[in-house]
Amino acid sequence: MSSLTTIGSSSGPRLTPLDPRTASAFPIAAHAAVGNTQLRKNVRHATEVIQTKRARVVGEMPDWQALREAGKRIREHTMQHLDAYLLQFEENCTRAGGQVHWARDAEEARQIVVRLALQGSADSSTKEVIKIKSMTTEEIQLNHALQAAGVTPYETDLAELIIQLGHDQPSHIVVPALHKNRQQIRDIFIREMNLPDLGESPHDLADAARRFLREKFLRVQTAISGANFLIADTGGVCVVESEGNGRMCLTLPQTLITIAGIDKVLPRYQDLEVLLQTLPRSATGERMNPYNSIWTGVHPADGPRTFHVVLMDNGRSDVLADKEARQTLNCIRCGACQNACPVYRQTGGHAYGSVYAGPIGAILTPQLQKMEHGESLPYASSLCGACYEVCPVKINIPEVLIHLRNRVVERKTAGLGFLTSPEAIAMKTMSYIFQSESRFRAAQRLGRMAESPLTHKDGSGERWISWLPGIAGGWTQVRDLRSMPKQSFREWFEQRDQQRGTHGN
Amino acid sequence: MATSADAKADVLARIRAANHGATALPAAASHWTQIPRAYKSAAALTTDLRLNLLVDRLRDYDAEVDCITRDQVPSTISNVLAARGYPTMLMPPCFPADLLPAADLIATDNHFTSAELDHFNGILTEATLAIAETGTIVLQNVPGQGRRAATLVPDFHLCIVNAEDVVETVPEAVRRLGRSAHLPTTFISGPSATADIEMTRIKGVHGPRFLHVLLVTSAVRSSSV
Amino acid sequence: MEALLRVSLFITCYNDTLFPESGQAVVRVLERLGHSVDFPAGQTCCGQMHYNTGYQQDAMPLLPRFIEQFRDAEAVVVPSSSCVAMMREHYPSMAERLQQSGNHPGIIEEVEALLPRVWEFSAFLTERLGLTDVGAYYPHRVTYHASCHGLRSLNLGDGPHSLLRAVRGIDLVPLDHVEQCCGFGGTFAVKNADVSSAMLAEKTTAVLNTGAEVCTACDNSCLMHIAGALHRQRTGVRTVHLAQILAGEEGQ
Numbered sequence: 001m002s003s004l005t006t007i008g009s010s011s012g013p014r015l016t017p018l019d020p021r022t023a024s025a026f027p028i029a030a031h032a033a034v035g036n037t038q039l040r041k042n043v044r045h046a047t048e049v050i051q052t053k054r055a056r057v058v059g060e061m062p063d064w065q066a067l068r069e070a071g072k073r074i075r076e077h078t079m080q081h082l083d084a085y086l087l088q089f090e091e092n093c094t095r096a097g098g099q100v101h102w103a104r105d106a107e108e109a110r111q112i113v114v115r116l117a118l119q120g121s122a123d124s125s126t127k128e129v130i131k132i133k134s135m136t137t138e139e140i141q142l143n144h145a146l147q148a149a150g151v152t153p154y155e156t157d158l159a160e161l162i163i164q165l166g167h168d169q170p171s172h173i174v175v176p177a178l179h180k181n182r183q184q185i186r187d188i189f190i191r192e193m194n195l196p197d198l199g200e201s202p203h204d205l206a207d208a209a210r211r212f213l214r215e216k217f218l219r220v221q222t223a224i225s226g227a228n229f230l231i232a233d234t235g236g237v238c239v240v241e242s243e244g245n246g247r248m249c250l251t252l253p254q255t256l257i258t259i260a261g262i263d264k265v266l267p268r269y270q271d272l273e274v275l276l277q278t279l280p281r282s283a284t285g286e287r288m289n290p291y292n293s294i295w296t297g298v299h300p301a302d303g304p305r306t307f308h309v310v311l312m313d314n315g316r317s318d319v320l321a322d323k324e325a326r327q328t329l330n331c332i333r334c335g336a337c338q339n340a341c342p343v344y345r346q347t348g349g350h351a352y353g354s355v356y357a358g359p360i361g362a363i364l365t366p367q368l369q370k371m372e373h374g375e376s377l378p379y380a381s382s383l384c385g386a387c388y389e390v391c392p393v394k395i396n397i398p399e400v401l402i403h404l405r406n407r408v409v410e411r412k413t414a415g416l417g418f419l420t421s422p423e424a425i426a427m428k429t430m431s432y433i434f435q436s437e438s439r440f441r442a443a444q445r446l447g448r449m450a451e452s453p454l455t456h457k458d459g460s461g462e463r464w465i466s467w468l469p470g471i472a473g474g475w476t477q478v479r480d481l482r483s484m485p486k487q488s489f490r491e492w493f494e495q496r497d498q499q500r501g502t503h504g505n
Numbered sequence: 506m507a508t509s510a511d512a513k514a515d516v517l518a519r520i521r522a523a524n525h526g527a528t529a530l531p532a533a534a535s536h537w538t539q540i541p542r543a544y545k546s547a548a549a550l551t552t553d554l555r556l557n558l559l560v561d562r563l564r565d566y567d568a569e570v571d572c573i574t575r576d577q578v579p580s581t582i583s584n585v586l587a588a589r590g591y592p593t594m595l596m597p598p599c600f601p602a603d604l605l606p607a608a609d610l611i612a613t614d615n616h617f618t619s620a621e622l623d624h625f626n627g628i629l630t631e632a633t634l635a636i637a638e639t640g641t642i643v644l645q646n647v648p649g650q651g652r653r654a655a656t657l658v659p660d661f662h663l664c665i666v667n668a669e670d671v672v673e674t675v676p677e678a679v680r681r682l683g684r685s686a687h688l689p690t691t692f693i694s695g696p697s698a699t700a701d702i703e704m705t706r707i708k709g710v711h712g713p714r715f716l717h718v719l720l721v722t723s724a725v726r727s728s729s730v
Numbered sequence: 731m732e733a734l735l736r737v738s739l740f741i742t743c744y745n746d747t748l749f750p751e752s753g754q755a756v757v758r759v760l761e762r763l764g765h766s767v768d769f770p771a772g773q774t775c776c777g778q779m780h781y782n783t784g785y786q787q788d789a790m791p792l793l794p795r796f797i798e799q800f801r802d803a804e805a806v807v808v809p810s811s812s813c814v815a816m817m818r819e820h821y822p823s824m825a826e827r828l829q830q831s832g833n834h835p836g837i838i839e840e841v842e843a844l845l846p847r848v849w850e851f852s853a854f855l856t857e858r859l860g861l862t863d864v865g866a867y868y869p870h871r872v873t874y875h876a877s878c879h880g881l882r883s884l885n886l887g888d889g890p891h892s893l894l895r896a897v898r899g900i901d902l903v904p905l906d907h908v909e910q911c912c913g914f915g916g917t918f919a920v921k922n923a924d925v926s927s928a929m930l931a932e933k934t935t936a937v938l939n940t941g942a943e944v945c946t947a948c949d950n951s952c953l954m955h956i957a958g959a960l961h962r963q964r965t966g967v968r969t970v971h972l973a974q975i976l977a978g979e980e981g982q
Contacts, residue, residue, distance in 0.1 A: 027922050034924045042703075049704035066543035073540045081533035083520045088530060096687065102513035112509070158710060159701040175701060182702055202702035206710050213711065218619045234686045244657060244697035244712025251653040252619045262516065267537050269686045273679035274544070276692075284700065287562065288639035288675075291712060292692035293653070299689045301616065302652035317519035326523075342911045346928040380922060382915025382929070383782060385882035399819070405784030427780055431788035434743065434774040435795065444747050464961060474923030478930065479958025482748070489741050489750035493757070493769045 017141050018169045020369045023353025025376035033347040039179050043171075043348040046178035047339040053285025054336060054390070061281070070274045072394040075330035078267055079320060085232040085265045086311060092235025093309055096297025103312040106140035113142060113224065113257055114149045116308050120222030120255035121151065129257075130216055132239065132246045133157035134226025135173055135333060136259050138355040139368070140314065142224070153224070154216050156245035158209050165192035171349025171357060174283045174335035179348045213245065223249035223304070227260035228332070229275065230309070233268045236296040237309065240279060242289050250293050256304040263316050263329040275332060278392035282334035315368035324403040328363050330393045335360075337387035337397060343380055352377060359387035363400045372411070378404035423471070441490070448484045455483040546676035555637045555673050556720065559666075562640025566695025567708055568716040575721050578665060579606040582629065585663060585717060586610055592626030592661055597651025600629070604665065614655045622654060627661035628713075633685075634670040635718075636678045640695065642666060642718065643678060645688040653689050662693075662713040668722040735765045738803035740796075740848075742810045743775035749950045752970075755977035756809050756851055759864055762977075770799040777824075778816035783917045786824075793824050797840050805858065806844070809851040809973055811880030811948045817848055819883060850880065852948050852972055856889040862896045868978035869899035873942040875933070875956065876908050877949035890948055890972055897975060903940040907932070914955035927959075934959045937967060945969045 016022075023029065033039060058064055078085060090100040101116075103109035121127045129146065131137065131153050143164075146153045155164040159177035163170055166188040170176030177185070186200040189208050198208055225246065229238040237258055239246050250256060266272070272294075280289040298307050320326050338344045338358030349357030354365040354374065362381055366374040378401045381387075387397040409424070411417075418424035433443045455463040463483035468476045475481060487495075521527045550558065560570050573581050583606040586594065594611040605611065611629055631649035632642045642664055644650045656662055672678050682690060697712030708714060737760050741753045757767050776796065777789030796817075800806050808814050825841040828834040855861050874894060880886040894902050913919065913929025920926075933956060937945045945960070945967060947953050953969040960967045 027924065030922060031924045034928050040928075046704050049700075063544040066541075066545075070540060070542050070544055077533075077536060077540055080524060081528040081530075081536070082524065083517050084528045084530050084533050086517070086520075101509050102516050104512050104515050108512060156711070157701070158699045162701070175704070177701055178704070185702055202705040202707050205702055206699055206707045210710055214623070217711070218623055231686075236686060242697065243699045243701075243710035245710065247653065247657045247691065248711055251657060262520070267533065269683050270679060273546070273676035274542075276679070277544075277675050286694070288636070288641045288692065288694040290566075290694050290697050292690075294686075294690040294692075296687045296689075299646060302646050302689050303654070311516070313516045313519065317516065317523050320520060321523035342913065342929050342932075343922070343925050346925050378784075379918065380925075382878070382911050382913055382918045382926070384878035384911035384915065386878075386909070386911070389882055402782055402784070402820075405782070406786045407784075409784035409786075423783075424785070427783065427785040427788050430775075431780060431785070431791065434777075435791050437772045437774065440743070440774045447747065458961070466962070471920050474920035474926075475958070477923050478927040478962060479955065480961040481958055482954070482961070484748060485750055487750060489746040489753035490769065490771065492750050492754060494771075 017144065018350065018353055018355050019141070020354045020365050020374040023374070026351060026353070026380040027376060029351035029353060030347045030380070033351045038181070039348050040346065042179050042181050044345055046175060047345050050175070050285055050339045054282060054339070057281045057285055057287055061277075067274055067278050068392055068394050071278050071332075071392055072330060074266070074271050074274060075332075075393050076327070078265060079263070079326060079329055081267070082262065082265065082320065085267055086262060088232040089230050089235055089265055090311070092233070093297055094235070096235050098235065098297040098307045098309055101308060101310045103310055103314070106312075106314050109140050109259060109310055109312040109314065110142060110145040112310050113259060114145050114151065116255070116257050117146060117151050117222055117224065118149060120257070120306065124221060127151045128154065128216075128220045129222045129224050130154050130156050130220045130249050130253065131160070131223070132225040132241065132249045133160045133176065134224070134259065135170075135355055136226045136261055136312065137224065138170055140312070142259075154213070154220065156213050156217070156249060157241075158206060158243060158245075161209055161213070162188060165189065169350060170355055172335055172338055173333050173356065173358075173360070179350070217248040217252055221253045222255040222257070223253040224257045224259065225249055227258050227264050227309075228279070229272065230260055230265045231269050231272070231294075232265055234296055236269065236294050238272065238292060238294045240276075240289055240292050242284065242291065244291060247291055247293055250295065251303045254304055255306040255308075257308045257310065259310040259312060261316055262311050262313055263331075279332055279334050282336040282390065282392040319367045322367070325363065325367060325400050327395050328360075328367060328400055330395050331360055331364065332393060334392055336390040336392065340386040340390045341381075342384060342386065343382065352380065359397045360395075363397055363404060366404055375408045378408060444484075444488050448486070451483060544676070545674055548673040548677060550637075550673055552668070555671060556668055556722065558673070559635055559637035559640060559671050560720065562637065563695070563718055566640055566716075568640070568695050568718055570718045570720060572720045572722060574724065575604075578604045578719060578721060581719055582606050582663065583608065583610070589627070589661065593624065594627045594629055594663075595622070595625040595655055595659060596629040597649060597655060599648030601631070601649060614651055619654065619658065622658040625659045627663060628656050628659045629663045630656055630665070632664055632666045632670065634672055634678055634681060635666045636675055637671055637673045639675060641678070642693045643682065644691045644693065645685060647688065653691055656691070657712055660709075660713055661715045661717070663717045663719070665719045665721060668720060671720075736804050737765050737767050738800055738806050739767055739769050740773055740776075740800065740806050740808045740813070741769070742808060742813045745809060745950055748954070749971065752809055752950055752973050755971065755973035756807065758977040759855075759866075759973055760807070763859070763861070763864060773799045776813045776816050778813055779916055781816060781820055790824060790828060793821055793828065793841070794834055794837065797837065797844060801840060801844060803847060805854065806848045807851055807854045808848065809948070809971060810950065811850050811877050811884055811886065812951055814848060814850040815879035815883035818845060821845065850884055850886065850948060852890045852893055853884060853886060855893060855976075862892045864893065864896070864976050866897045866976045866978050867899050867980040868897050868975045870944050871901040871903060871942045872944045872946055872975065873903050873905045873937060873940040874908070875905060875912065875937070875945055875947040875952060877947050877952045878911050880948045881909060886948065893972065893976060894946070897978070900975070903942055905940055906936045910936075912952045912955050914952050916951070919955060930955060930959050934963070934965070938965060943967060944975075946972050946975055948972050
């Protein structure tokens, strides 16, 4: 085995961190993704497999809708009483020996975690941490901050290890490396683990990861985790996982640092009875994932001797302040919406320019950022509603998307801003037309005249349009448009009435 | 640099502004009780069907299961260990002596370091409860189950589950566990697994790759053996 | 026998302009069943395009206009599942905002009173009238695309299929991945043309795999999208609104 001191240091293609402040607009990023045959095959395969598994285990639950409703109500209730529950969690966790820290934003969270990580490895010669997959740490680009402070982070989730060793970025909340197939993963492992004879079966690859990481689990004395749930009435923390890397990180090191968004709190231990049913079935299509760990502070002779929790806001309280969009915070990060989304299935996650991809990313990312970043994301949806249908806490994602589109438009068209937007002018004009019957009739006639130079007759004698100018050109990339008929419906109806000599019958 | 106390005050202030005021636990508690819970939260199956369901679900995860009576436990342990070529076995302190085979096959966990734990091939424990519907075994740090690391590092987990500790649903389990919620608790559903590579389920990544459950009933059950 | 109704038709702006034959078919089916149809001439658009694209202010004036045209209707029939979904999902909150603005007193109650009388065309037949056989004849191989709004917002379920199954002469073939969006999504099709095209390619492949001559749906917006690709590729497969199949008669 190679002795890597800084992991992921060797050459290879490097993907810059997913950062909504610098990412391309979705349509531009999606253009490249749609052209990537291998990516689309990998993503389609993975999402289809998870969807099929999910459908099977959800189908066997006659009370599924009741569980969804309860989950939604629990999360809504939590958000309504968030201050009280966070304080209760802090009090109970502290009483059990945990240390609770608060962070207003990503920068503050990074500073706290880096400081604690340095403290945790103060008496060891090498400064290293082992990490459980955590979207929250991805959100704040924690690994960069750790490395900048001389601390080497080792991702221990198989998918995150693939991402880290491949200098890649996560593309899915639950299965971050789902855009890579076995051959691509093998190439990464051969290069980064120095295993020239590695086979390419998933079993070989998982086994290589097991051997690569076992030594780190046994040696490294500080771990960093996210949290699935913070339990207010006990001060406990729950982490849900599959591989056992989570349990390794939570129990073997001397110091554990858990970072969680303030939205991760649950009122009571009993509430797990709902979410521990809906989360695994939604996330991985299992009745229960292999391991759930629940711990409360520090336990004598069992697990870390020092335990920190960092409660991070980083834009979440702004989401809470938006009455229509606050349901975004109900998310329990199961990824079901990503698997169900026909847009995500075509592009994969990177096109969203954020660690939160897919439908939930399309609503979460623009809200966690200032609205001008990621403002193409609320439009990255056909509003088909598949996300809402599978959401285990019933977040009405299409409704939030539409609300955020409105916020984008309000920002762009404030004052005389609409004058610089052809779309806004077109929308205003259309609205003006629709507010009057005579204007609407005139527009219908005008439309027929205006389009006629663009039409051509097909083999059946119908007239079609195969090229449109400007933004409408997106339509005629791959589609024709039938020309407007000579007579509108209203003209036909009125003509019929006249012929009958009566109105109606 | 701003202190954590400032950050706490700021974060709470932002939340309270967003919620149009502070909230208090008593009011939250009464609101919490009004959350509708129309889902299934009580057992519906007979004992036999419940145990059969557990066995099916465990086997679905590739766990091995034997249904035996309590007096068969020592000999079954011997047989299982023999079949596995006598792995170096560990058990938590205070493991019930009447369940152990006569031969001295199993060492007691004695504050071993992680590296020392890594030299053991297997771990023998009891369980707090099991959930039939999901095929889950729940361990807590109590005598007979021990600390979490010991059931994690060795590659083989032999677990004794008493039939009276088998519940049907997750809500039943969570409500029972609520009484001892402060204990370190681990839900185990089959051997560790990953589907991170092409969604192919691979058994065994970091946790034990082999799970063997001895389901202990008061009488031998023929239906699921 | 169900009492005969006076049905007010909300044709929707794009059906009026682009797909008059679908509206004509709706009239034919309803009249064949003995109901009368009127067409309030002041109607224009439900506001869906504006609302869903984020121009909610520009959609607002269209709600009072709709109420004005249809407040006294016995039943409003709309041959577009997405427009009905727009009304069901957003008119109540739009009405709240309008009422708060002070210029439209009582509009909340008016919306509440009117919405239960607004029916998507197929649901009007199956749910309001309790029919599946409307006496249609259509000797063609047909596959049905379940438009997202019909499927998920209106929960049309098996309704449209049950109507199609009762059509004499029809060869109805199921569409693979019927729950999958065609990629239209209103302005999505032009704002995200690449992704929309990729979604559409999957849909047209599924349609072609059925060997159907005709793809139908309860929403001409999806059909316009699907037809655009089927025509561009010279597949010879046509799209027609469900009403046009149900209007089919022997000897036509």
